[in-house]
Amino acid sequence: MPRPILIVHGGAGTIPEERHAAAVEGxxxxxxxxxxxxxxxxxALDAVEAAVRVLEDDPTFNAGRGSVRTRAGTVEMDALIMEGTTLRAGAVAxxxxxxxPILLARAVMERTPHVLLVGPAAEALAELLELPxxxxxxxxxxxxxLGEELPRPEGSVNLREILAQALSGPMDTVGAAAMDxxxxLAAAVSTGGMSNKWPGRVGDSALIGCGAYADDRSGAAVATGWGETLMRVVIAKTACDFMALGLSASGAVTAAIRLLEERVNGRGGLIAIDREGRIGIAHNTPHMSWAWTDGRVLEAGIRAPE
Known part of the structure; x- marks a missing residue:
């Protein structure tokens, strides 16, 4: 049986140099x-939840206490957790x-007959369960x-302008994958979404197979980046399918990022663990913060290792 292993990421994008140390340390x-x-x-399920909670509590990252604001100036968050033995999952958007939000996603999985809850109804469940x-x-x-606040479009709605503003801001997400x-296998992801996004926008992070996927028969993968493109190639499930076909975790995430770029001109990153307990890290953005350990070594960085 492979040794237990855990890998996390703090998001892909252009991370200013002054934030590198905080992102890696987080x-x-x-x-x-x-x-x-x-x-x-x-x-593994408990491990990915615990790891993501730490990242949600760290304002360095775009999740939980570091979430970006919508065009309306509000905070709207998405999260997903999944385990690979029975394919149970829970998500909120x-x-x-x-x-x-990762605590609420797990509550959806374990305390309701549902997989995905959204908006005020999901918040009502959090209050009922007395979550923080x-x-x-x-x-x-x-x-x-964030630096200077992004201007919000005034007057007539220009969706292209909104998208351009959103893509110019932080797109980072946080996530974790583990094997016990x-x-x-298990995977978890949480995000504050795109900066200046249209209220009600839901990205990849709340969607099974897009933001994350876990299957003991193939592997676990967690994505980050431009959600609209990640969804179009169902990138986390695609990476797991590559592992099911025999690619290592490293080969699978590299192939999935290549597909993302070639098919939909997307950008983002992936972390993964295959069923042999090997890890993979890949991104086509300038930076992606990450860390992993198997108990013998602990490595962390701001770019995928060569």
Missing amino acids: CRRAVQAGWSILEAGGF AVRRVRN MADDAELAAPRDR AAGR
Whole structure:
């Protein structure tokens, strides 16, 4: 049986140099939190949840307490968690006031008969379960991370202008994939979405197979980047399908990113673990922060290793 292993990412995009150290250190802390569960013989599902919670609580990243604002000035977040043994999954989209969307996604999976809940109804479940709540002021990304606030289009709606503004802002997401001592795989992802996005927009992160996918028979993969293009190639499931065909995790994420670029001119990144316990990291953006450990080594960086 492969050794337990955990990999996390803090998002792909153009990360200013002054944020590199914080992004790498945040990923390192997240992987350590998840590894403490695997090291004690815990489940992969618990490990990815713990890792993503650390990233959601770190305002360095576009998730939880570091989420970007919509065109209306609000915070709307998406999250997904999935385990690879029975293919159970839970997700939330366009949620506000929830401090840790990954906790709510897991609650959807384990406490309801559903897979995806959205908006105020999902928030009502969070309140019913007494999950930690927060307002926009606590959840919104600090201004010093975003730099100058993006102008919001006035007057007539110009969707191309909105898209251009959204793509010029942070697109980073956070995520984790793990294999435990029993060979079980799991994946989790959380995001504040695109900066200046249209309210109600849902990206890849809440959608099974797009933002993340886990299947013990193939592997686990977690995506980040321009969600509209990631969805069009169902990138996380595509990477897992490549692993099912015999590619290693590294080969699978490289092939999936190549497909993303060639088919839809997309940009983003992927992390993965295959059923042999090997990891993969790939992106076609200037940067992607990541960290991984198998208990013997812990590595972290801001670009995919050569």
